[in-house]
Amino acid sequence: MNDQRPDPDALLEAVRGNAEHSKRGQLKIFFGACAGVGKTFAMLQAARQAQAEGVRVGIGIVETHGRKETEALIDGFAILPRKTLPGNGRPVTEFDLDGALASDYKLLVVDELAHTNVAGSRHAKRWQDVEELLDAGVDVYTALNVQHLDSLNDIVGGIIGIRVRETVPDRIFDSATDVVLVDLPPDDLLARMNAGKVYLPVSIERARQNFFRRGNLIALRELALRRVADRVNADVRTYRVSHAIKTVWPTQELLMVCVSADRSQEKLVREAGRLAQRLQAKWIVVHVDQPYQNNDARSREALLAIAKTARSAGAEFANVPGQDITEAILDYARKRNATKLIIGNTARRRIFTFKRRLQERLARANPEIGLLLLSVDEVRANRRVRWIPEEPQTQIAALGIATLACGAATFLASQLVGFFDLSNVVMLFLVTTVFIALRLGRLAGAWASLLSVGCFDFFFVEPKLSFAVTDTQYIFTFALMLVVAVVISQLAARLRSEARVARAGERRASALARIARDLSSAIKIDQVVAICREALTPLFEARIILLVPDKNERLMPTEDPGLVDTSTAQWAFDHGQQAGLGTQTLSAAHALYLPLKASMAMRGVLAVVPVGAPLPDDPDDRRLLDACCSTIGLTLERIHFMEVAQETLVRMEGEKLRNALLSAVSHDLKTPLTAIRGLAETLEHRKELAVEDRSDLARSIRVQADELKRLVANLLDLARMQSEGVRLNKEWNSLSEIVGSAVLQSRAILEPRKVRTNLPADLPLIEADATLIERVLINLFDNAAKYTPRDSTINVRAGATADTMYLIVEDNGPGLPVRDPETLFEPFARGQKESSVAGVGLGLALCRSIITAHGGTIRAEQRKPNGAAFEIRLPLGTPPAIESEPIHDQAAHSDR
Incomplete structure (x- = not known):
């Protein structure tokens, strides 16, 4: 019976999300393949419907492009005045954000979400204006074309041959309260354009020969439909999690491939990839990380190779922790809403079958998810017995120590046998076996189990110094002792393995926490460089070099420029993908280049240059490295915005100083000038003044001129001292x-x-x-x-x-x-x-x-x-x- 109670963590996250959502305004995006499909028309119709329902609606900005239907729909709405800003040679009108925030409209229509604002505006992009409106609690209707989505910008550029410069981050699209797809078949759209309903007649021919080719419109339409479908699928997953729905809803085909740490599973991944391609379905590869499974170097290398094969084939790889493999697979499949499970089917048969095969357990536990079996019996050489040691020299030493420990236990038991019964002496051998298994591993523990039974039989059971047994009861004792010793050694080895995994996890968690703590107080790039070097160099045994972009978006290494390949780093920065050593891109490089992604933009590249030891291959170490890169990227973005805020503050202070200067100087310059002018007019027009009176007037003029001279001198001297210093x-x-x-x-x-x-x-x-x-x-x-x-x-x-x-x-x-x-x-x-x-x-x-x-x-x-x-x-x-x-x-x- 499935537990239908919601996950407490998911429920708490949903409550927090709803609380934040209730404070912000709601964003509704009218989404289309390209211009002319009717986004603005549909948006204004929806706004008119909201107005009819009693909502205060205002037009923030709508570009009609000369379309009469659009102009007719604007009638009856309150239109906010636009702000005039200086443009290139002529004034330009823009959306007035301050006016919109000061208004009391509950809903604002703000067209062209991807628009770039004129220099001098508060924000560089209109979507940033919309974010501020949403933060203020104002609902917004807006329109967006598929080519303006940041994640699809390169794809669209490859289709139409034109790189669109105005883009909107995908997080804005994904965080929208509602997305309305406005769709129109390509033939109907071309007919509308030829009728002059999309562009003015002078632009129709140029548009038909460039952007508005029928093939382009079909491709853009498919991209728009798929992007909206992806968003709807994400909404379905969110709804299922928030309502604790365990059953799978097959709204979208998703294949989940279950693999083990064996090189033969690479064939399974490749076969599953070909199947997903034929079905045009998304697919993920999942490995269940059980705490008691063998984690030797061979298994880790096999798992790393499987993950690399999966990612290169376009799949997502997930390492899921779990005690029971069946339960872990089904829980993750329900969480991801997987429609089919793919597992490898081997032809081997066990002599003793104590439990059902994995496919039988999966089918019995959840029959609603389809199960596909693919043959993977290709590689047999790597399927070794689990007792094979990963380091022979180390294991030989462990076996020697186990032998000596059993010998010491035998000697000690020979001294105690006169005082204790043999049933108590057996406990000494069991304790020795447990100790060896804890300290030296499974193989040494199993060897100690066999050796303990042999020593007990040979030295303490009649006839002594012989493996013969006169009392048949001891045969049962030996068998039970051997089973108990082996089981205990296995449990002890499992505990040791779990402790090792826990220590490694704790090491990674503490390292990430320490880096995050240190970076949170960094306010300069030099501090970030020092923190990265001190924290990551000993962790990954590699040189860590940070490359940050200049004003022209060209990367500059912060230190040791001779150790990095700036062209490879620039590629990683421009494409937002890993490059260099250990990747599929520019793999001949001597370092690994990881892009530092932040919420708004790429902030640099982290170069990992191996020193002696190879790059970390363990998936957990790679995830730690990725997490460190995310933290570093966010820190660099915070520093960037601090610098922007500081520059803005300096400009504001300069403007404040200028205003204060004008306000103060205007009065004190005007007063002596007015006095001088008045006195000069008196001298000019009153010819009958006595000589003494004229001298007094001239003296007054001189006093006022001296006052004006002192004022100007103070201004000039203070400005010179602040700019050049006091000489x-x-x-x-x-x-x-x-x-x-x-x-x-x-x-x-x-x-x-x-x-x-x-x-x-x-x-x-x-x-x-x-x-x-x-x-x-x-x-x-x-x-x-x-x-x-x-x-x-x-x-x-x-x-x-x-x-x-x-x-x-x-x-x-x-x-x-x-x-x-x-x-x-x-x-x-x-x-x-x-x-x-x-x-x-x-x-x-x-x-x-x-x-x-x-x-x-x-x-x-x-x-x-x-x-x-x-x-x-x-x-x-x-x-x-x-x-x-x-x-x-x-x-x-x-x-x-």
Whole structure:
């Protein structure tokens, strides 16, 4: 009786999928073989039906191509305005994604899913716009031709002779809620085109001679029908899994070939491939990996050869774990919805048949799946007895150790036989047999079983030192002892084999987990290269080299370019297939090249260069290598998108800076220019002004011009410093001279305010660019003049420690208007966003740039009870030796 309960894992996955599906919008694709079959017409009719049912429907974008029927169907729909973007010489209208997201439409019609957006759009492709709409919960109707599917792009190009550049990833097609096939026979489609219902009359003849040939249309129609059939078949499998349906639904022919680890099975695979080709059916090759089966080198090589033959013939190969081979085969067949099972039929007959043959068990367990038997009795030489050792030297040593262990057990038993009954002594031989089987394998365990029985009979059973037996009961004891010993040794060897397989699986799992953990924190390609080299090199005993594409999609090795063949790697990258050593493509290469596939594109190639040992042939190791490649590909894609996001952020910050500059400068440039213009007009039109009045007006013009000059100079200097860096012309200077020169130059700005300096006479010389330090002080004086009353006093004081000189400029004005004074040193930062005080917030930013270039610091702090203080600290050096001169002892306190 079949268990009809759903698989808990599958049920949980379905619940998660439904939860995610309920949050996203639903995508409905109207799919056709080519243009003109009626996709847009069917899409608009479906949208009109949805509108009639009360759904708010909007037309995001629909290309009518001049078809009157399509234009008529658009009438009655709300049409979203398009966005105009600059194109090649003329403006181009595009789908307005932001407008669509801001609208309240439940359903949007977005035609031509494969369309490439104009440069400047948010996304490069329209299908990316559709994904964002779906994420926002908006349902979308769209149209797609078969030649735009990414997986069929090469096939279509080979048929029509034209490579289609605009493609859509297959995951978009497969994840659609519904796909509607819009089909039209080729003759009817040609008739529609000749009637002018597909293209404009000027394009009909060219289309008929190129794309719209009847043979092309037939081939494209078949591709479209098959692709939709594949999708429907996937829906059937999903439904069967979610509803725990165990019975097979023969909706599509699928052959499942069951093989064992024997070279004779290659004939079975080839025969099954020819049968699948005649039936035009898909087929898979399955091997059941039982934990107790023999896993010697011969079996692994045979299984690898079978897998290689299957894949080269176009089949999928699966290694299915299972205890019972019949149950494992049937479970996997039901899971894949296989319609026929193919197994090999041998002519050998066993002398003792303890259980039914595999085909009988399969037929009895599930009669609903067809069973085909193919003769495979071709290769007999490789069918060896399972006891044949895979490494003779190692097994000979194991047999020797087993012999010595039995001898030691015999000696120990001879010492104990006087104290224990023979039934207890037998246990010593059994323990020895179990130990040998666990440590040395099946063959050594079987030999120990025979040797233990012989030693027990020869040395402990009357007559001793003879294999003759006087008591017939011992014959039964010997037989039972031999059977128990062999069974125990087999079970122990099976346990050892299972432990070995478990350790290998754990090694692979931990290696993959470690690589995934390390790659998750990588933010640069160099880090990915180092992680791959450190993790994979010892794992596969090979050199691991990463090749990443440049801007032109040409691969560049990250290290050791002499070890890789870039042409083979480029082929693997362009075609998304393995190439090189051990493959069927460019197999003469000295390395294996594995493409690094990610969700969006190919991200590079991993080159595996053997060092001493050959490439890993074990299927599990190859699967581990493939999993590592997938993880590396996703990591490279994440780094790529991080770089894209960083570039976008830089552009956004640049745009923000430009806007801030325009916003700030527009007012402060306009104010002095307006004042200068007004004053100049006064001088021009009022001829009767006195000489003193004219002098005052001229002085005012000069003040405004100086203000404008300082503004422009700050802008130019800050831009130059940020792009080229600060160029210093350091010399040994006296700080008092620098301060005095700055105060003198700022006299017009500071009037009528007072400046009080407090500079000790013994201040050491400072190595600095005097001109730039003066510029810092002038900006600080200008800042103080703007924000303090006219009767204020500005204090300048300085001092020195062992390795630092400090200079403080403080005032008694209103103080700092911001909580975090550090923000005042950012470009275009002002204490008050909107105020009557002129300035764009560049002076303090320029001060910090200059002081930082000198290796110093500048900070602002609130002065108590009121006012602001700016402290500059500059490093002190050792000035050059100069001849001593008399120093006039004078106070350095003065009022200006």
